[in-house]
Amino acid sequence: MTSQLQPDSDLARLLADCTERALESGALQPIRTEQTMVEEAGIRFSVRWVSSLAHKDAARVAAVSKRDPGFNPFLPPEPELTAAALGEHHLAVLNKYPVIANHLLIITRAFEAQTAPLTAGDFAALARVQGPLGGLGFYNGGTEAGASQAHKHLQWVPSPAGLEAFAPHLPQCRPGESGMVSVFDWAHCFVRLPASAWQAEDAGRTLRHCYVQACGLMGLSSAVDAIAPYNLLLTHEWLLLIPRSAEKWRDISVNALGYSGSLFVRRQEQIDELRAVGPFTVLRGVGLPR
Template sequence: MLRADRTIAAALAEGALQPIRTEQDWLEQAGLRFSVRWVSSLALKDRARVDTVTARRPDFNPFLPPEPALTVAPLGASHCVVLNKFPVIERHLLIVTRHFEDQCAPLTAADFAALASVVGAHGGLGFYNGGRIAGASQAHKHLQWIPSGADGVARFLPPLEEGAALDNPALPWAHAVVAVGEADWAGPASAGEAVREAFHRACARLGMPCAATPMPPYNLLLTRAALVLVPRTQEKWKDVSINSLAWAGSLFVRDHAQIDGLRAHGPLAVLTAVGRPR
């Protein structure tokens, strides 16, 4: 993480990285607590999308190659780690394929190994927005990571059973949870294979293909304790975009009116509307 911190400091100094400015509120329902943040960088991200269409060629790809000032380090032969130019949380990292692969393509052994190497070394939460309907903002395949303390996924998990694919009966949306054992993190290769196997078990429980081209939309979350898989049916609830972090209790909005809407409707109903009913 020292290299990431040095890259962050340098990128902020030269303006390549947008600083985070947030306001935070909390919503509670059925004993679950959701963080709701208004993030100024989301508005900047919208502006950047418009600029991409109007000032650059329509097929512009920010990851091919990534900005040098945002590039942290290579990660194996197939990936590199870059800073999220529009971070929603401090130390928000992207794990990007060096060559173009579509965000709706199946995750490969190299993808699982890359994500597992970061989670295994640093803990925190790894996640993947499987396509636009799952909240992905770029078509180039990129996994993501945020540090420990920035998510609350543990409070959504049922009691874990080693090797079993199960769910939390208190949650109204379809999902699967597979425990990842401490022994699985002994090395990057074994960790990547253990995560890949957990993903396959989660897909089987949900009746979802694990290697279709394209894959159906889904959100994937990974900690050192468990893998969580959530199939998706739509990108937004009204005008609020929902990505993987929502299933870890973190929602992001562009203005205070959206917070009022989430509070009135209830976060459990919001997530059920964009997921798949049980």
């Protein structure tokens, strides 16, 4: 039975207990990776690839990448991976094949398209996780933005390696105001969040207001059934929206985590290619001109 998350519950403990049980049952199958750092413009990007000592994990990567329109793993989600109810319309579900530890999916109970605009309810569900735990929330809006499933799901991870390196380049705008990240030469919108953004009662409305603001500045309508592809990242302090033009640069897939300084490649030899051109070339290539 899914635990109903209460405002005063120990969410970290709840997720840890679910993770332990899912590992024991085999429902949770982490993808073991090796990691290196690639630096550009003073920013150190974390680059992961499947460990050469874990060949079976390549099959897991293939399972994540395969897009079968007839298969929906969220209707219903695996009980062993379902950690908590996040209100009436959302569930917290462990990522079955995580590359980053403690990777959580925030899914709608009923089917909604991944290309549909995010609602105040979606943001309220995210806030029930990210409000107490911090970390990074993100969203891959459509296939071209790196989404591997068509069912609407936000995602949350503890802050990935590399994110702090962007701090000196963030605009010093006031809460509620927008700006641009100085080293990003592709289209994007940065919004500084108000201090009250993650307060439980108003989090959904406040965060959606900032999201709609960013969408409007990027020419994306949040009043349509399907939004053009984009990535969204949120910390406690800011929101970042990046319109997308393609899922891949050559054969390197990019999702929202790429814009937080965390990239994933399938083969070790792709790292040499990434070093040769620089991560910014990859991110620029799947975005839109600034």
